[in-house]
Amino acid sequence: DDFPLFLVDSAVPKLERLQISDNLATSSCSLEKKDKTSPIRRPDNGGTLAVLTRTLRVNHFPVKFNPDSIIFHYNVNVKSKFSSKVGQPRKLSNADLSVIREKLFSDDPERFPLDMTAHDGAKNIFSAVQLPEETITVEISEGEDEKITLYSVTLTLLNKLRLCKLMDYLCGHSFSLPRDILQGMDVVIKENSNRCTISVGRYFYPTNPPLVMKELRPGIIAVGGYHHSLKPTSQGLSLCVDYSVVPFRKQMSVLDFLHERIDNFNVGEFEKFRKYVEEVLIGLKVSVTHRKSQQKYSIVGLTPTATRYVTFPIDYVKGWKLEKEVSLLSFFNDKYDKDIVYKDIPCLDLGKGNKKNYVPMEFCVVAEGQRYPKERLDGVSAKTLEAMALAHPSERQGAIQKMVQSSDGPCG
Template identity: 50%
Template sequence: GTKAIRTARLRANHFNLSFNPESIIMHYDVDVKPEHPAKNGRPVKISKSELSAIRNKLFSDDPSKFPLLSTAYDGEKNIFSAVPLPTGSFKVEIPEEEGTRFSSYIFTIKLAKELQLRKLKEYLSGQLLDIPRNILQSMDLVMKENPARRMIAVGRNFYPTESDPNDDLGYGVAAFRGFQHSLKLTSQGPTLCLDYSVLAFHKRMLVTEFLQEQIRGFTLNNFKRFRREVEDVLKGLKVTVTHRKTKQTYVIMGLTDKNAGEITFDAVDIDGQSPPRKVRLPDYFRDKYREIQYKNIPCLDLGKNGKRNDTPMEFCVLVEGQRYPKEYLGKEAAIMLKNISLPSPRDRQNMISNMVRSNDGPSGGGIIQNFGFEVNQNMTPVTGRVIVPPELKLGASDGKVIKVTVDGEK
């Protein structure tokens, strides 16, 4: 395996990253709690999406003190900043359309450590023996900040919010071309390693349109015939609503027993001055939002924790970023997804390079530049070797050893 027939010029999906050794990354600890504790006294677990919304609101309220483009947030307990941030506790009021569980939070931030990038330079030059892992972790998070804000995160991978029209797999599903990336230390210094990734997702679309694509022969006029299939394909999917301004998402629990035009509910007077009264769902939507067009089909049951939330299907949109199991794809769609996932080397190189240069990618948005980082937009050239085909020794049935040379063309 040491004899080479010839060498080959290759390009690795590594992009060299330069940094300013004089820079300092400020590491802050973050703690977020509702302003008013829960009635049961138990601690409240706040989701990553809520924490991001709270952070964004605080920073947008006072951008001169909290510059969003100079910070990276892990969505939990850590913020890394290229500039000093105010410390202390801050009240953050969240508008209703953000969909958080509480309207006001206390955001506490305190300085944990100053990370001096000169230590990374000292390690690379051999002056420092231990790898400065906390610096590398902070730099890695900074590299992920821009795609985390602009793209759909699935594990360590990022995917665009919209697919290429040519990547439609049918049945309300499409292939989304994304990437995964990480920061690695090489002999040339820190390097951004980015690779191509493809997943099948439900497309963001109206639920009524999705049903027409997903279920063969489906029509709203003959809904009763397809009710069981509709419930099977929709149950568990996440939707948002269009009749009011909100970013909140809901999980489809099923379908209502009655059609939209037949549903009634008890309207409670918030002030308590009038007794509850029966209200027809169509009247409620017409008076408060807009007319329901399809009254002869069920609503989606979006209720949670025992609370009713019957929402007309026409006002519900599938949320982006919901994976579609590839084993559910038809034969043609599965082949198409496989072909998209395995492009030719030249196409793969072009797509990876475009992702690095993209405004949604790790070096887009101006964030890493604020930290003093710069990514070389070209892949790293390396020299490969084509080695001599190996000679295999095979045992024959009579005990003799046969030498076989592998065909180099195969």
């Protein structure tokens, strides 16, 4: 369970202990003639004949791999077609590309085995098996009653990454670092963490269960996570794992969030707190509970009137042939069999552009994985976060070991 022990060169107090061979110039010259791009070797076996050794506990873990293996590197070209309903092609985000890739692979797992591939979140897929090079149409629905969008996905083989080249470099038989292989392996080793944790930049934050979690203030939590990368060393390939702590907004119902974030908040006196509610909520992302949907919506505002008075044009109700204006109360009752409890508070406006999307607050949940700015923490919360980030070495070691052993981690 302990960290692996690495040998680290220490400073040699007496330089005269170094013995430089007399035929250094000859060997260097012959090496230069043989390959002008090769670096000159250090004398004295790289300075190892006069080395003092010390053992250190480090956050590097040895990585074993099969040098006979091949990783197939594919380019993924995704183009949005016209929606099956009204809509125009739009620029795809990395999150969109990940959803499309997972749908493609889940639709045809025999030809596209998800567990044998890794995606960098953009246009690159690395696979342990060969994949079909063809154009396939993928249908994506953002949720129940949402529009279906068609995408054409084309896979093109770019390269075959032979791991024997990396082994040659690690063994000293080659002086050129195969960066393309290292980058491909790095994507592969991050695939599990990408699927199972909250990804923020280069860091991953497990929440189910959390690695480390502590409440900083009402509605705000500090979550421990990790960053890992592959490093070629003189002792072989290593996985470097480091520790990080970041404040997040807590995943909870919007109404509970308001009770935690606003002092003395009272639903019965909502208009008294409207200004504070808008300051706390606008810009946050939420998910909805009244229907099946994986989509996250940004809060753009509140309705000016209470929920019981909210109506919208029939154009926004797909397929309905009723009166010109539809009551939100009757719509949720008839369409989703939901009886709205809090009728005297505003709805959230989750629309985009000119399109309105009114949803009662009781059916909205603060989405997971939303960072809270550190500069907005009060003094006590900031000190708590700092203490978690600057953990004692033994605590840091325990956290890193837990990350590596976790099913959500790089080795899961």
